[in-house]
Amino acid sequence: MNEVHKDIVSQALDIYLKFGIKSITMDDMASRLGMSKKTLYKYVNDKDDLVRQALEYQASVEETDIEAICMLGYNAIEESWTISQYISKILKNISPSVHYDLEKYHKQTFSTIIKQRHIQIFDCLQNNFKKGIAEGFYRKELDIEIVIKLYLTKIPAIFDGELFPPERFTFVKVNEEFFNYHIRGIATPKGLDYLEQKIINKT
Numbered sequence: 485m486n487e488v489h490k491d492i493v494s495q496a497l498d499i500y501l502k503f504g505i506k507s508i509t510m511d512d513m514a515s516r517l518g519m520s521k522k523t524l525y526k527y528v529n530d531k532d533d534l535v536r537q538a539l540e541y542q543a544s545v546e547e548t549d550i551e552a553i554c555m556l557g558y559n560a561i562e563e564s565w566t567i568s569q570y571i572s573k574i575l576k577n578i579s580p581s582v583h584y585d586l587e588k589y590h591k592q593t594f595s596t597i598i599k600q601r602h603i604q605i606f607d608c609l610q611n612n613f614k615k616g617i618a619e620g621f622y623r624k625e626l627d628i629e630i631v632i633k634l635y636l637t638k639i640p641a642i643f644d645g646e647l648f649p650p651e652r653f654t655f656v657k658v659n660e661e662f663f664n665y666h667i668r669g670i671a672t673p674k675g676l677d678y679l680e681q682k683i684i685n686k687t
Contacts, residue, residue: 489527490541492517497538504581505535506589535586536593543597546574547604554608560616561667561678567608568663572656575642580650583643602636609635613670621675635666 485493499508499516510531514521528534553566586594609632616622641647642658667679 492519492524492527493534493537493541496534497542500535500538501578501582504579505585506581510534532590532593535590536597539586539593539597543601543604550608554611559619559678560612560621561671561675561682563615564612564663564667565679565682568659572659575655575659578655580645580655583640584645605636605639606632616670616675620672621678622670623672626670631670638662 495517496513499513508516510521510524513531513534514524517524524534528537549570550567553570554563556563556566558566610628613622613626613628613632617624617626642655642662648658664679664683668676671679
């Protein structure tokens, strides 16, 4: 993907996240990108292809950024906290309709991306769990595989508009509560003390 192509996909991603997917036609997208639809179609086959490329780009950026966080040498809870804060910044700019649009109008593309993301998240969490247990922040009797799979099943709930109506719950608030719920469920007393200090200091 050359720089022009990457810039198109990056801008398209921002547009979809801000305005939703269904409401943005390819004519709208071309106009917002400042190009003709003919030029846009040099880089994508159709709308579903553009959505796929945008999601893959987002996943790639997130994976790179999270890997960078994991390289900072934080303890397990600090690392998990920092990643959660990073995710909250992303969620803050996502239209509530995005997840619904993906599931309803781009289900196959969305399903494929989710499966790929689950593999990446599983590896990240597995490393974090092992670190946390070694540091004494997480309970050593945890069945890591089961807990991670439970974690993965809960992620879609953040975007469930029926469970968490957007007029009452923001993605950021749900994500923060999810993080606290998760850590409190796996932490040792030492880990809980550290978490409480993070919440108090909000750093």
